[in-house]
Structure formats: C-alpha cells, structure tokens
Amino acid sequence: MSVHVFDKELPAALARAQNLPSLPAVALEVLRISQDEDASLDDMASCLSRDPALAAKLLKLANSSLFGGGKAVTTLQRATMLLGMKTVNLMALSFSLAGSLQKNGRLGSFDFGEYWHRSLVNAIAARSLARLVKCPQSDEAFLCGLFGHFGKLVLARCLPDEFEAMLAEAGRWPSPEQEERGLGFRSTDVCATLLKSWHLPELLYVTVGSWSRPTELAQLADPAQRQLAQLLALAHLAEVILCEADKGDALARLQQAMSEQYGVSVNELDSLLMGLEVGIKETAELLAIKLPDGTSHEDVLEQARQQMMSVGLDTFVDLAAAQRRNQELESEKKVLESRASIDGLTGLPNRAAFDAFLEGEVRPRVADSAPHGVGLIMLDVDHFKRFNDTYGHQVGDEVLRRVGALLQRMTRKGDLSARYGGEEFVVVLPRTTPAALAIVANRLRKAVEDESLEVNGQRLSVTVSLGAVSVPRLESAAAAAALLKLADQCLYQAKRKGRNRCEFALRPEPPARS
Structure with a gap:
C-alpha cells in the first residue's frame, strides 16, 4: 500500500506503521460538530466541557493576549462566543493533538524540546503575520504553523532508521530540501498526508504540503491557499531568525518579502518579531511546554541585524572586488581586441x-x-x-x-x-x-x-x-x-x-x- 499526497509517493512502510499518530477522541468530536451545519456554540461548549484539560486551555486562550484584553472570560460558553466557532474548532484541534504528543526528551537524535520551540515560533509567527497583513485565515495560520514540522516527529517515530541516517548526514534539523535528497520526500508531505487522512479542511493540508515549495506555492489556484502558504513560508523565516545561529540572511529575506509583497516597513516587522515573545510564552504555558533558556527576542533580533549588516558588508566587498576584476578583465579584453585589430607600428587599423x-x-x-x-x-x-x-x-x-x-x-x-x-x-x-x-x-x-x-x-x-x-x-x-x-x-x-x-x-x- 502506498500513500499519495500531491505528486509524492510515501513509503509503504510509513503507511503500514502501527504507531502513526491519530486524532484524539475529543478532536474528532470537535471536527464533527464543526462540520455540522446545524451545530451551535452550545453544542461545541458541551463537547469541550467533557475534556476539562482542553476546556481549561481554551479558557486561558480566551483570556490571553492573543485573543483577550477585555473583560475576564470565566465560562466555556463565553469563551466560545468570544472566540467563535471556527477559532474554537481550530484551537481545540491544535491543543488536543498537541496534548497527546510527547513534550520533552529525545527519540534517537530527535529533540522534542527543539521541535516544540520551533513549532510554537512557527504558529505564533504565522498567526501574527496573517493578522498584520489582514489575512482572514489567521487561526488556520496558527494551526498550520503549529504542525508545520509535525512530519519530522512522525518520521522519527515511524521510520527511525531512515530518519536517523538522514539526520546524521544533514544535521539535527534538516531543511525540506535536505529531507527530499535523503529520503525522496519531505516531512511536510507526511504531515499533509495525515491531515488529509483525518478529513481536515483542504486549506490546511494543502498549505502544509506547499509552503516549502515556492514553485508549487505560486501555482496554487485558490488565493486563500496561496496566501496562507506564503505566510507559512514567511513564518519559517521568522523561525530561522529566532531559533538558528545563522539568522542574518533570513532577516534580510523576510524584510524584503514583507516589503515587496505587503508594503510592511522594517520597523513594523521589528515590532512584530519582538512581540512574538509574549504569545510564544503564553502558548507554551497552555500546552505545558518548557521553552529553552535564552536571550530575549530583542537581543536575538539585534544579533540578526548585526549578521545581516556583516553579510551585507562582506557581500559589498565581494561585489566590489568582483566588479573590479570584471573591469580588469574587460580592459584586458579590449586591449587584446585592440591588439588583434590595430597595427602595432602605426596605430592604424590592420x-x-x-x-x-x-x-x-x-x-x-x-x-x-x-x-x-x-x-x-x-x-x-x-x-x-x-x-x-x-x-x-x-x-x-x-x-x-x-x-x-x-x-x-x-x-x-x-x-x-x-x-x-x-x-x-x-x-x-x-x-x-x-x-x-x-x-x-x-x-x-x-x-x-x-x-x-x-x-x-x-x-x-x-x-x-x-x-x-x-x-x-x-x-x-x-x-x-x-x-x-x-x-x-x-x-x-x-x-x-x-x-x-x-x-x-x-x-x-x-x-x-x-
């Protein structure tokens, strides 16, 4: 048996794996209610109340800086009214699935702490970018960001030998391109396949499956899918800035993309990146995730700026040297051409x-x-x-x-x-x-x-x-x-x-x- 997503074929071993993640029962019920045209907010609140842990998370979410800011929300009914059916649905799916997964430790070389830190950065960055550019799918952006790397976790569990071999060659956090070279497919393909098999909306699994492929992303016919995938790709750049050592190039690319595509200034983007810190901490508390100790986002952003300036200066120096060399080569070429067409004694054409x-x-x-x-x-x-x-x-x-x-x-x-x-x-x-x-x-x-x-x-x-x-x-x-x-x-x-x-x-x- 083979599992297909788009034009990619995943290994039969993955399709036969007994330990593939599945949606928790409460998530299935939330999904059923969200797809029922006759369902009400009370039906959703009643469903959520049967999972006290999930209900508590949604109450905290309604009072967090991500959604709240007004009068305190103390009941699940009030939370569902404030958040809305779509948001409750997406957040419940996100929290229930995240709650069923391991949070700490390692699985071979796979570090769960790093996985969750990157996933939270992705989720909050995707939602914040969507809200900044007034994209109506900001909650979808959150879910897609939270599970943008879910395929890596699945591979670590279901294909440990193959994934370990790829990690040994590509490093602890391989890029989608390195995954495809090492495995023949990307972890985003795995995630998209699972989301599709769980009957989640097409917008979600197409976005997750497309964001790492610029060519496919640009060819998406649905404008909502295309914009959401673009925002997820931009959120990935924010993730690189906040989670990796080499961050200057990612900052330069993010600044350029936000300016060209959405007219967002450097100062506006800086404010957004620094503001992610609060949302990441709040969401980490909701999901009982321990974030790594580190510097503030303001300091991280300053490091990225310094790297960007250093790279820019090095590039400028390299470019100037290349231009000088090109000028020298052009001069040499003209001299040679001149020698080939000019008589050396008289200076006339030969x-x-x-x-x-x-x-x-x-x-x-x-x-x-x-x-x-x-x-x-x-x-x-x-x-x-x-x-x-x-x-x-x-x-x-x-x-x-x-x-x-x-x-x-x-x-x-x-x-x-x-x-x-x-x-x-x-x-x-x-x-x-x-x-x-x-x-x-x-x-x-x-x-x-x-x-x-x-x-x-x-x-x-x-x-x-x-x-x-x-x-x-x-x-x-x-x-x-x-x-x-x-x-x-x-x-x-x-x-x-x-x-x-x-x-x-x-x-x-x-x-x-x-």
Missing part, C-alpha cells in the same frame, strides 16, 4: 580590421541594391626599400608612422584608414562620389609630399603613389575583392607612370566580379 570594415560596407549595399557609392584608395610609399637600405629600419619605421599619422588626421568621420601590409595603406570612403574621391586622393598625395622628415640634419623626400576607385552601387558579394583588385591595378599604373601621383577608376557602373 588588414583584418580593414577587411571586416569593407565587408560591412559592401554587404548592406548588395542586400538593398541602393545607389550608395563607395570609394577605395590604395597607396604605397615610393622607394620605401631605399629608406631601409640607406638609413636603416628605424628610419623606415618612422616614415610609415608619419604616413599613418597623416592618414589618421585627414580621414573623415565614417571613413577608415588602415595599414594594408608592408608599406601599403588603404582608405575606405563610404557614401562618396567620384569627384569627392579624386579630391581626397590628391590631398593625401600632396600632404605626404609636404610632410617634413629630417635624419641627421638631412631632409628626406617622402612621396606616395595612389590608386583610387569609386562605384555608384554594388550588386555582388564579391564586390569587395573586385574593388581591391581594381584599386591595386590603379596603384600599379601610378607607379609605372613615375610615382607620386594618383590614378583613378571612377566607374559609372559596379566593378565586374573577380
């Missing part, structure tokens, strides 16, 4: 950058076949080998640097000057006309000729030969190679005709494919 730029200009023109002209100039330093042979490579390098600097100064925004290789340079002029291209080419030639370069007091004459081509539109993806070939042919003609001159191919039609 051959690879030129090829990419020209391709980027050709592709869109071919795609839209629009009549955007493009010009290309290829220039070569005349008799460059003579500079190297006569004056040395340092002088030759300086000649190339001077030509490169001049091209950079004279290139218009949107144009590209690049070192093509050796003593050759190229200039790309997008959106130009034949007449404009001719003007630019002649200006470049003249500017190089007028550039002053002296070596050991001797003025060197530096000139360039240029081949320039301009076409009104491009119709082929091979146009880039065709333009280069045509410009190179023009350059060759300029050298043949005596150097220090420009030769042009100012075509009215696109160049032929190469």
Whole structure:
C-alpha cells in the first residue's frame, strides 16, 4: 500500500506503521460538530466541557493576549462566543493533538524540546503575520504553523532508521530540501498526508504540503491557499531568525518579502518579531511546554541585524572586488581586441580590421541594391626599400608612422584608414562620389609630399603613389575583392607612370566580379 499526497509517493512502510499518530477522541468530536451545519456554540461548549484539560486551555486562550484584553472570560460558553466557532474548532484541534504528543526528551537524535520551540515560533509567527497583513485565515495560520514540522516527529517515530541516517548526514534539523535528497520526500508531505487522512479542511493540508515549495506555492489556484502558504513560508523565516545561529540572511529575506509583497516597513516587522515573545510564552504555558533558556527576542533580533549588516558588508566587498576584476578583465579584453585589430607600428587599423570594415560596407549595399557609392584608395610609399637600405629600419619605421599619422588626421568621420601590409595603406570612403574621391586622393598625395622628415640634419623626400576607385552601387558579394583588385591595378599604373601621383577608376557602373 502506498500513500499519495500531491505528486509524492510515501513509503509503504510509513503507511503500514502501527504507531502513526491519530486524532484524539475529543478532536474528532470537535471536527464533527464543526462540520455540522446545524451545530451551535452550545453544542461545541458541551463537547469541550467533557475534556476539562482542553476546556481549561481554551479558557486561558480566551483570556490571553492573543485573543483577550477585555473583560475576564470565566465560562466555556463565553469563551466560545468570544472566540467563535471556527477559532474554537481550530484551537481545540491544535491543543488536543498537541496534548497527546510527547513534550520533552529525545527519540534517537530527535529533540522534542527543539521541535516544540520551533513549532510554537512557527504558529505564533504565522498567526501574527496573517493578522498584520489582514489575512482572514489567521487561526488556520496558527494551526498550520503549529504542525508545520509535525512530519519530522512522525518520521522519527515511524521510520527511525531512515530518519536517523538522514539526520546524521544533514544535521539535527534538516531543511525540506535536505529531507527530499535523503529520503525522496519531505516531512511536510507526511504531515499533509495525515491531515488529509483525518478529513481536515483542504486549506490546511494543502498549505502544509506547499509552503516549502515556492514553485508549487505560486501555482496554487485558490488565493486563500496561496496566501496562507506564503505566510507559512514567511513564518519559517521568522523561525530561522529566532531559533538558528545563522539568522542574518533570513532577516534580510523576510524584510524584503514583507516589503515587496505587503508594503510592511522594517520597523513594523521589528515590532512584530519582538512581540512574538509574549504569545510564544503564553502558548507554551497552555500546552505545558518548557521553552529553552535564552536571550530575549530583542537581543536575538539585534544579533540578526548585526549578521545581516556583516553579510551585507562582506557581500559589498565581494561585489566590489568582483566588479573590479570584471573591469580588469574587460580592459584586458579590449586591449587584446585592440591588439588583434590595430597595427602595432602605426596605430592604424590592420588588414583584418580593414577587411571586416569593407565587408560591412559592401554587404548592406548588395542586400538593398541602393545607389550608395563607395570609394577605395590604395597607396604605397615610393622607394620605401631605399629608406631601409640607406638609413636603416628605424628610419623606415618612422616614415610609415608619419604616413599613418597623416592618414589618421585627414580621414573623415565614417571613413577608415588602415595599414594594408608592408608599406601599403588603404582608405575606405563610404557614401562618396567620384569627384569627392579624386579630391581626397590628391590631398593625401600632396600632404605626404609636404610632410617634413629630417635624419641627421638631412631632409628626406617622402612621396606616395595612389590608386583610387569609386562605384555608384554594388550588386555582388564579391564586390569587395573586385574593388581591391581594381584599386591595386590603379596603384600599379601610378607607379609605372613615375610615382607620386594618383590614378583613378571612377566607374559609372559596379566593378565586374573577380
């Protein structure tokens, strides 16, 4: 036999266990009366009066800070009228079931004292949060909080070996995620299954089964179930703050969630957390539970704040270091990219950058076949080998640097000057006309000729030969190679005709494919 809750299958051993908890007789009767549409408050009071211990607890509850504050309540009838049928039902179920369970000692590694302390914190926090945000299911929140960890107790009793093994690996109070990794299901699944088998309202067992799974919680169709499960998850954060050593992260998450979901300020939340102390003590007295000795909630909250600030500072420092490292990596990346696309000698874009730029200009023109002209100039330093042979490579390098600097100064925004290789340079002029291209080419030639370069007091004459081509539109993806070939042919003609001159191919039609 297997027991199912939602999409989880619990072990058959758990379903067959002889020591599974059951509802006490008075709780069953309370549940029956609550489901009877014709039942009255007197019927409920009569039922409760048959269990003096439970009746005394409900009288104390009616006079506690959780519900009272006015005239003293001395009769069970008055208590049921003050609390209401729903509250009496839920509180009676809570108290009767809690009264039937062990309160102190250990079961293997399972600590009953810690279990009840956490359960009380959960219950009071869930109810207080519900009341703060005006959720009408504050009493349901109390019951769900009180039995939010009930599944752990059941596992400790019914599957002691498996639970002990999981505790040994995960620690004394495993998280729902650790339970699922160790057992294949969560203790909240166990609790939800039992609550469902006892025919408790769907709101209760769905809430208990969903609060630890954010994805399932967000997909709940019933708004009441969804809000109650959300509040139980927030109450769990309050439990972590008040019961665990590492509390700063939980406080930060609770502050953020309450602010974003309900507009609750930090001060309002602080007041709520400190106010839980009274309700927890009163409920512990009602249920005869001994709370652990410890610091006040105000001191615990201060510890949480200090941890949160410490974590925030550490996170800030880590984030700043990470940002600096990212900036360094980005700078290094830019340097590497720059080195990959920039000629080291002249500082101009290199051959690879030129090829990419020209391709980027050709592709869109071919795609839209629009009549955007493009010009290309290829220039070569005349008799460059003579500079190297006569004056040395340092002088030759300086000649190339001077030509490169001049091209950079004279290139218009949107144009590209690049070192093509050796003593050759190229200039790309997008959106130009034949007449404009001719003007630019002649200006470049003249500017190089007028550039002053002296070596050991001797003025060197530096000139360039240029081949320039301009076409009104491009119709082929091979146009880039065709333009280069045509410009190179023009350059060759300029050298043949005596150097220090420009030769042009100012075509009215696109160049032929190469």
